[in-house]
Amino acid sequence: MNIERRDSAGAVVVGLDGRLTAAVAPLLRAEVSDLVAAGRTRVVVDLAGVDFIDSSGLGALIGALKATRVAGGDLRIAAAGEQVRQVLRLTNLDRVLQVYPDADGAFDGV
Amino acid sequence: MTTAPLADFDDAARQRAIEELGILDTPRDERIDRVTRLAQEMFGVPMVSVTLLDRERQWRKSEIGLGGREAPREDAFCDFTVREGRTVVIPDASADELWAANPFVEGDPHLRFYAGHPLLAGGGERIGTLCLLDTKPRSLDEREQELLRELAGWVQSEILRQNELDDAVAVQATLRPRTVPELPGYEIAALTVAAGQMSGDLYDWYAIGGGVRFTLADVMGKGLGAALLAAGLRASLRTLPDREVLDAVREADRLLDADVAELGTFVTAFHGHLDAGTGSLDYVDAGHSLGFILRADDTWDHLVSTGMPLGMGLPELRAQAHAQLGPGDVFMVCSDGLLDVLDPEDPFGQVRRALREGGVRGALDEAGRLARGATATDDLTVMVVARESVAAQERTT
Numbered sequence: 001m002n003i004e005r006r007d008s009a010g011a012v013v014v015g016l017d018g019r020l021t022a023a024v025a026p027l028l029r030a031e032v033s034d035l036v037a038a039g040r041t042r043v044v045v046d047l048a049g050v051d052f053i054d055s056s057g058l059g060a061l062i063g064a065l066k067a068t069r070v071a072g073g074d075l076r077i078a079a080a081g082e083q084v085r086q087v088l089r090l091t092n093l094d095r096v097l098q099v100y101p102d103a104d105g106a107f108d109g110v
Numbered sequence: 111m112t113t114a115p116l117a118d119f120d121d122a123a124r125q126r127a128i129e130e131l132g133i134l135d136t137p138r139d140e141r142i143d144r145v146t147r148l149a150q151e152m153f154g155v156p157m158v159s160v161t162l163l164d165r166e167r168q169w170r171k172s173e174i175g176l177g178g179r180e181a182p183r184e185d186a187f188c189d190f191t192v193r194e195g196r197t198v199v200i201p202d203a204s205a206d207e208l209w210a211a212n213p214f215v216e217g218d219p220h221l222r223f224y225a226g227h228p229l230l231a232g233g234g235e236r237i238g239t240l241c242l243l244d245t246k247p248r249s250l251d252e253r254e255q256e257l258l259r260e261l262a263g264w265v266q267s268e269i270l271r272q273n274e275l276d277d278a279v280a281v282q283a284t285l286r287p288r289t290v291p292e293l294p295g296y297e298i299a300a301l302t303v304a305a306g307q308m309s310g311d312l313y314d315w316y317a318i319g320g321g322v323r324f325t326l327a328d329v330m331g332k333g334l335g336a337a338l339l340a341a342g343l344r345a346s347l348r349t350l351p352d353r354e355v356l357d358a359v360r361e362a363d364r365l366l367d368a369d370v371a372e373l374g375t376f377v378t379a380f381h382g383h384l385d386a387g388t389g390s391l392d393y394v395d396a397g398h399s400l401g402f403i404l405r406a407d408d409t410w411d412h413l414v415s416t417g418m419p420l421g422m423g424l425p426e427l428r429a430q431a432h433a434q435l436g437p438g439d440v441f442m443v444c445s446d447g448l449l450d451v452l453d454p455e456d457p458f459g460q461v462r463r464a465l466r467e468g469g470v471r472g473a474l475d476e477a478g479r480l481a482r483g484a485t486a487t488d489d490l491t492v493m494v495v496a497r498e499s500v501a502a503q504e505r506t507t
Binding site: 022025029055056058059060062063066090091092093095096 | 328330331374375376378397398399400415416417418419422423424446
């Protein structure tokens, strides 16, 4: 799994690909924690390249969400595929992690 | 006889310690074999052994080049090292007056070089050695001796860690229900299979006030850490056994939030109360979404999940939901490990056939076979509560 970081209007986009599982979860958490420490508290996680997420991956997303909110920002997810959406729906976590269609538009109008 | 007992060695303590570890005559362990392979590679010797001492024999948990796992203890180098309690290096046994006449030196396998370091049990008892052997003389400089001690320490911690884990597995087993509540007109059963040795799945039940209170929960991740959280959750949900299921879940959530907020972990759970007389089922589903009822007419109802998982550290209004279990209905809740082993084309059909053809017990047996047959990557737990059909009730009355 690669983690890519790029700037977008008013936010940082963290792009992932492959499987978001226990092996990758700590990397994502560390990445977002670095961003928050650097004052970048608006984060979009671009899931366009992620074809599978498990509970550890969800845990990393939630951990990252909390880290940004504690620092006064927010974390949003974009372009999630069907499996990711299904897991979010089943766990009711879609209520805190809404999926935005496009990473660059996730913070529009904020 | 060159290895007369030294006065300060307590052989009875050694025997107690090795028996308590329960390691003698167990299968090979890859984690320890890895260290012996590494030792052979690092020292370039033909023989390496993790030797443990029993009453009259030495038994090898791991060995390379020795061709057997057992040998007499009498006259053994390792017995000497254990008694001495220090690193023993014998560069050339045939030139050493203490060892030249030793049967392992004079006779087969004609050992010349020996180096060993003692292994200690949890209470400091010396129970065996990690040792290097060669049929050619050689030396071991101070740096190499230090390396041997490091590797012995590694073997020792692997042995003790396995022992702790075995204890933990036994404790977790005792925390599972050992009896099934007597509920006239109902059949209740569960199955759980861990992916590794410890499970992050939890199931529990107890009879209360003419009904049964039950829980199925899945802690994120698996293994020892998840199992610790599962045990804590079980205790929390069991506190004040007759309170509303909603109150129990709210309190468990609050405790988990306080405990695990920093870990980025969470728990999905189904916690419910079934009233036996009416078949009324009150439940709280915390992000679990894997509760179902197979109706008497073979249709499925999915019990809607009403909340986010526990321990999220996010504000959450929880709600209790309700379902009705009629005669001939079967309630089932599982962890997502079951989904991994079911036929992805028709999971509901597969479960329905298993329940209708094999009954509750037969269906769980089949789930167990599937779980153990697959290369399980997740813990798997299933709980089933079946209400007798009207016909069955009439037969028994």
